[in-house]
Structures are given as C-alpha cells and as structure tokens.
Amino acid sequence: MRVRRPAGETLAVTLRTWEHEAQVLAAVRPWLTNVPRPLVRNRDYGVLTYATGTTLADVVPPGKPLDRVHLEQLAGVFAALLRVPAERLPPRPAGWPADGDSTGFLRMLLDFSEQVRLDHDAEFGLLFDRLGVPRDGLTRLADTLPPLTPRPFALLHTDLHRRNIVVLGDGALHVIDWELSSYGDPLYELATHLRRTDYPASQQDEAVAIWQQAATAVSGRFAEGLAEDLPAYLRYEQAQSVYPDVMRAARALVSTRSPLRMTEAVRRVRTALDRAAPALSMTALPDRADVTAALNDWLRAAAG
Known part of the structure; x- marks a missing residue:
C-alpha cells in the first residue's frame, strides 16, 4: 500500500510527471509483465500486488558487478520501456518538450x-x-x-536501481516503484540507471553497451549520439x-x-x-x- 504523506512531511525535490503510478503500470503491463498490478487507486492511497523475493541490492550489493544474467534481463526491461506506445501513456503536463526535443x-x-x-x-x-x-x-x-x-522520446522509469528491482524465486527480475516514471529522452534513463545502480568502474562500459544493444534492437534512433550526449546527462545527474x-x-x-x-x-x-x-x-x-x-x-x- 502506498499512502500519500501530508504536504510538509516530505521534500518536494523529484520531478513527478504523472499523479498515479497505476496509470503507467496499466500501460506497461502488455510489454513488461513483471511489474506490480494495481488493485485499488484512491486520491490519497493505492494498493498494488506484492512481489515476494529479494532486492537486487541484497543479492548483489552496490558497488559490486552484476551477473551477466541480470544484465541480460535488464536489457529486456530497457527494450520494453522503449516499446510502450506514447498513446498508451497518460497525457504529459502542459508545456512538455515536443517528442524528439x-x-x-x-x-x-x-x-x-x-x-x-x-x-x-x-x-x-x-x-x-x-x-x-x-x-x-x-x-x-x-x-x-x-x-x-534529437532522439525519439520514450517511457522512462528514471529510478531503476538495485533496490527497485526484486529478484523472484525463479530468478526473474520484477521492477517496482514507478512513481517517478516519465516520458522523454531515453538517454536520461541510461544516465539515471548508471548513477543510481552504482556499478563498479570496471562494469560501466558493459552496462552502457547492454543498454545500447537493447535500444538499437528496438530502433537505432534511440541510441543516436550516445557517446556525445550521455556525458551531459551524467553531469546533470551529478550536479542536481x-x-x-x-x-x-x-x-x-x-x-x-x-x-x-x-x-x-x-x-x-x-x-x-x-x-x-x-x-x-x-x-x-x-x-x-x-x-x-x-x-x-x-x-x-x-x-x-
């Protein structure tokens, strides 16, 4: 159960594109089944299904390299995000940048x-x-x-790190916490993932390559300009x-x-x-x- 805390109890420091993650989950499930299923949605709370398992952070602590099997499953998550049609997502806020900007x-x-x-x-x-x-x-x-x-916009999770990934009993990955999902440049997804997943330096290039392969398999346009533009998003993430x-x-x-x-x-x-x-x-x-x-x-x- 997610309960909205009263104003003033939490710091308003994160960009929230949509009010309810249930709206996003409904759009995602046809392309990515291992996500929570909304059961009840109210203005002040929501109830979702619970994934029984262990977070990836507990299986592989931050700073440690992820196993190849986990990287390959993450590639599937990245590809699924890029495949969700924009028309299935809730409307973006007024003044949102145009697709590709x-x-x-x-x-x-x-x-x-x-x-x-x-x-x-x-x-x-x-x-x-x-x-x-x-x-x-x-x-x-x-x-x-x-x-x-310019790159085509896509659905972004924006908080895809080890504690938001549950390893189920059969080894499959279940992605939770879609509250901060958004819609925009897919390179931003890669930047937030790299910073928050805390890969060791020795695995950074491999993680980028996994994302690039997944994105290119959907459309080569998603990864255009990666080498030149990823540093800009990483600098932004470091600064903000x-x-x-x-x-x-x-x-x-x-x-x-x-x-x-x-x-x-x-x-x-x-x-x-x-x-x-x-x-x-x-x-x-x-x-x-x-x-x-x-x-x-x-x-x-x-x-x-």
Missing part, C-alpha cells in the same frame, strides 16, 4: 532542479553556502552544455543530486520517524559534495569537521 528535455530538467533549489533556499540556502555549493552552479552548467542529438541528498540528510537529523546520527549525516553530505563537485566546478570541498559545524549551525537555526 532532447535539448529541450534536458533544459526542462535543469530548470526543475534550479526551481527546487530556489523553493528551499529559505531553509537550506545558508547551509549550501557554508558547504561551498555555488548558487549559480546549475545556471553555469546549463550554459556549458551543447545542443543534444547534491540538493536532495544534502536536504534529506539535514532533515533526517530532526526526523521523528527515523532520526539520523550526525556521523551518518556528515558522511552522506560529503558523498553528495564529492559527486557533484566536478559538474558544479567546486574545487575546494569542506572536510568532515566543517560539514559537522555547518550541519550543527543549521540545526540551531531550524530549532530557533
């Missing part, structure tokens, strides 16, 4: 992330200043990105992730549901900064003591 799609993502930063500036702006995150980082990144190769990751770590320090220890919050913040630094041109990163002091100051300001 890959540059417009990336610009929309950048604009959304900049708006996230602005929307939370009153609460977190000084914390980001203390951590050395430039306020114009996303704007400067947008100015450096070249136009992208610093905002939700730092904000969630800080908020977790005062959470009543699952409070976070300061040492873990500091670790998460430093990891986020390390990841985003190249894309945001951050040359000097705060050490552990500076991050701890910044978070303590944020706690004092939040309390009073």
Whole structure:
C-alpha cells in the first residue's frame, strides 16, 4: 500500500510527471509483465500486488558487478520501456518538450532542479553556502552544455536501481516503484540507471553497451549520439543530486520517524559534495569537521 504523506512531511525535490503510478503500470503491463498490478487507486492511497523475493541490492550489493544474467534481463526491461506506445501513456503536463526535443528535455530538467533549489533556499540556502555549493552552479552548467542529438522520446522509469528491482524465486527480475516514471529522452534513463545502480568502474562500459544493444534492437534512433550526449546527462545527474541528498540528510537529523546520527549525516553530505563537485566546478570541498559545524549551525537555526 502506498499512502500519500501530508504536504510538509516530505521534500518536494523529484520531478513527478504523472499523479498515479497505476496509470503507467496499466500501460506497461502488455510489454513488461513483471511489474506490480494495481488493485485499488484512491486520491490519497493505492494498493498494488506484492512481489515476494529479494532486492537486487541484497543479492548483489552496490558497488559490486552484476551477473551477466541480470544484465541480460535488464536489457529486456530497457527494450520494453522503449516499446510502450506514447498513446498508451497518460497525457504529459502542459508545456512538455515536443517528442524528439532532447535539448529541450534536458533544459526542462535543469530548470526543475534550479526551481527546487530556489523553493528551499529559505531553509537550506545558508547551509549550501557554508558547504561551498555555488548558487549559480546549475545556471553555469546549463550554459556549458551543447545542443543534444534529437532522439525519439520514450517511457522512462528514471529510478531503476538495485533496490527497485526484486529478484523472484525463479530468478526473474520484477521492477517496482514507478512513481517517478516519465516520458522523454531515453538517454536520461541510461544516465539515471548508471548513477543510481552504482556499478563498479570496471562494469560501466558493459552496462552502457547492454543498454545500447537493447535500444538499437528496438530502433537505432534511440541510441543516436550516445557517446556525445550521455556525458551531459551524467553531469546533470551529478550536479542536481547534491540538493536532495544534502536536504534529506539535514532533515533526517530532526526526523521523528527515523532520526539520523550526525556521523551518518556528515558522511552522506560529503558523498553528495564529492559527486557533484566536478559538474558544479567546486574545487575546494569542506572536510568532515566543517560539514559537522555547518550541519550543527543549521540545526540551531531550524530549532530557533
């Protein structure tokens, strides 16, 4: 069961294209059967079937190479996403980039992330200043990105990582958590998958090749410009992730549901900064003591 939390309990930091994942699952099932089946849909909650198994993260922990059998099954998932007809999907929000406007799609993502930063500036702006995150980082990144190769748009899961993949008893993969699914440049699917699945460096090229083979088997146009354009999406993913990751770590320090220890919050913040630094041109990163002091100051300001 998925229950929508009241406004204010969660950070609005993720792009939500559609209101209900049930709408997407209904469109996906003819092409990909190993997904949850919606049973009940209400404005405030939904009930879906449950997959009995073990997450891929528990079978193969992050940072470890995936077995070839898992990569081949992921190729089938990628291909299925590309085959779902656009007309079967719910309508996109007003102003959505036109099909094939890959540059417009990336610009929309950048604009959304900049708006996230602005929307939370009153609460977190000084914390980001203390951590050395430039306020114009996303704007400067947008100015450096070249136009992208036009590619046909497709259904995107956008959160296809080890914890959202259940390994069933027969070894088949079952894909869950479609709440953040979207519609756009298929290279963005590859970029989010690479970053969030945490492949070891030795398997990155293999993972890209698996996706490319799956995409090309559906249509060669989906993978056009891959070598030139994938770095742009990876830079965006590196840059934008610093905002939700730092904000969630800080908020977790005062959470009543699952409070976070300061040492873990500091670790998460430093990891986020390390990841985003190249894309945001951050040359000097705060050490552990500076991050701890910044978070303590944020706690004092939040309390009073």
